Amino acid sequence: MHPNQEDNLLSLKGGRTFFLVNFAWEVPFHIVRLEANGKILRIPPHTFHRSISDPEGSLVLNQGVRTAKATIHSEFRVYNSAEIPRLQRLIADKMNTGKPEELQLLRGDRHQSLANNLRNPEPNYNYSSTSNAA
Numbered sequence: 001m002h003p004n005q006e007d008n009l010l011s012l013k014g015g016r017t018f019f020l021v022n023f024a025w026e027v028p029f030h031i032v033r034l035e036a037n038g039k040i041l042r043i044p045p046h047t048f049h050r051s052i053s054d055p056e057g058s059l060v061l062n063q064g065v066r067t068a069k070a071t072i073h074s075e076f077r078v079y080n081s082a083e084i085p086r087l088q089r090l091i092a093d094k095m096n097t098g099k100p101e102e103l104q105l106l107r108g109d110r111h112q113s114l115a116n117n118l119r120n121p122e123p124n125y126n127y128s129s130t131s132n133a134a
Contacts, residue, residue, distance in 0.1 A: 001047070016034045017054075019051070
């Protein structure tokens with residue numbers, strides 16, 4: 001989570017699955033697929049995020065946009081969900097109510113068939129993406 005940075009991610013090679021949590025969103029938890037030469041994923045500030053590369057790997061370019069308040073120490077911290085009760089509850093709830101392929105990814109299963117199942121996610125998972133139009 002970056003309090004003072006917006007990430008703009010473009011996959012150049014391979015695919016990656018992103019897990020996004022932002023408590024300001026109406027639906028705070030999303031799983032988003034990023035495919036090579038596809039759309040740009042914009043992750044706004046204050047969004048917890050992690051990603052899992054496809055088994056064959058991926059190369060993702062990030063054009064971060066930082067505010068004047070951004071520092072290395074403020075923007076590049078590791079957060080432990082066990083130490084953030086609200087985040088821990090949301091993840092636990094998702095573990096109890098999520099789709100099977102989402103649950104396997106949340107548990108860290110990197111099996112290729114799971115990544116293939118998420119290549120064409122439901123439309124609401126892509127609302128955070130923006131077009132790569134020039």
